[in-house]
Amino acid sequence: MRPREELRSRLVALCAERGWPAGEVAVERPNDRSRGDWASPVALALARPLGRNPREIAAELSGALALDSERWEAPDVAGPGFLNFRLARPYLQDGVRRILADASGFLRSDRLAGRRINVEFVSSNPTGPLHVGHARNAALGDGIAALLASQGAEVTREYYFNDAGRQMDILGASVHARYRQLGEPDFPFPEEGYQGEYIAELARELAAERGDALHQMPLEACLAEFRAFAGDRISAGIRSDLERFRVAFDVWFNESTLYRDGRMDKTLDELRTIGAAYEKDGAMWLRATDYGDTEDRVLVKSTGLPTYLLPDLAYHRDKHERGFDQAIDVWGADHHSYAVRMQAGLRALGYPPDWLRTVIYQQISLIEDGEEVRLSTRRNRMVTLRELLDDVGVDVTRWFLLMRKGDTHMTFDLDLARRQSDENPVYYVQYAHARIAGVFERNERPDLDPAVAGPPESLRLLEAERELELLRGLDDLPDVVSDAADALEPHRLTDALEVLARRFHLWYHEHRILVEDESLARARLALAGATQTALREGLSLLGVSAPESM
């Protein structure tokens, strides 16, 4: 059991024995680590209901805890009544052995075993290439999926293609117009058409493949041809960009399939049966106000065509029927009102309120040469994911997009991202990993294997302050991953890896690893090995590489 869980369950048990309200038990990090590794304010919370002095309560709990002295130092009561706990040295030192013995399992847990979770992200319409906003979505969604999987959940990464509906028609018409303009420059371009240069490129490609054969076709068939061609090409581009970004989807779901097999009609019928849908002005409405939305929403327009909402509800209903215990959607802030609408619809269908968790991330602004680069313009500036990867690479892009909480309006500083220097945090972490690899290469004593912890006595030699700090950093990491998974916040892991890298560099600077003394060298090599493992496993969850040299 992890130390924090051990404390929590012991404290809960002690409270229960005494008939005290155990809901108050919390175990957290002291904000000043010198106070201890863990702290509980439980006595402060109990003081009022029990009508007793909090220090007295803390002392009673402390006396009754009977913690294993190999794992814990004796707890102390501090300040107004905090209980402070400090991990014992043997436990910290043996962390090296635990990590080396199960490197790939170090950050993993099985506490979500048996949970089937669907993480849907990116889900950009196949009407244009992915841009930086989608990249944040991709990094976040993939990071969240990896974190949940690390806790034992069975995770499906899913992409929803809106390949039905009007946007695809407009796309087809746009490419068609560009195609015709190759011969007749004055051919009219659709009013709401897609302006990007990629549209004209698609037109030229199609012209090269098919010549002017398409001129002979009836307009309807011709437009369908263009729509299919453009949709296929663009989705193929999206897939290859994502692959390059190291994002691998398990399911590519096409909206159009919902129309074909009646799943949409079924959803509508169900909503009508339970009275959550009604007819007004020739349209079909969702009674969304009954389920937390600010106004009712149209499901089927008076033209008889569905809005975006109905197929999306049918889609989520489909996820539910596929047996997922939980669905997670990652959406840009411009969709936040749809999140409310979607939740309303799902609540109407009777799903528990937390079945769908929506992760809303704020818009990104790009800074280049100290100035904001406007997105969604036709200017030939770097805005697509592909250009970003060409320019700064996968590792930097993923790290930058993950290092900030999703709800910050983040700034992506291109100049900083390009700089391969100490100003760039991803290199700081990768450098620690590479530096360790360099030491191992330098090691000329084959009997000293950094992947083997050696006898326990040798690990007892790790007692310098920097070494204990590093050991604590290693012991923290599994909890960080676990908490990050629950909060759906990958940035907690980037933070923790920076801290771990710092502790390594500090230690490295102060203590030599390859020393004469064989026992000490063995212990330090093992500590470096454990650190390298932790960095590698952590980076891997974030989809960032751990280089042997840089």
Place this chain on the structure above:
RNA sequence: GCGCCCAUAGCUCAGCUGGAUAGAGCGACAGCCUCCGGAGCUGUAGGUCAGAGGUUCGAAUCCUCUUGGGCGCACCA
């Protein structure tokens, strides 16, 4: 006008779901390589947590209002 999000060091941001003296990186300034990788390390300066009320043992964190910024308010997707 209504709804959602945000405001913490010069800059970019953490602050673990209400705990103890608010932290880190960058930037600035001053230092460290006969020694396993200097993409590293050491030190200094820098704060009315946007503002005002409230809730309680305790608030950057929760509530209300104000100010400033972002996003959204379609029978578009």
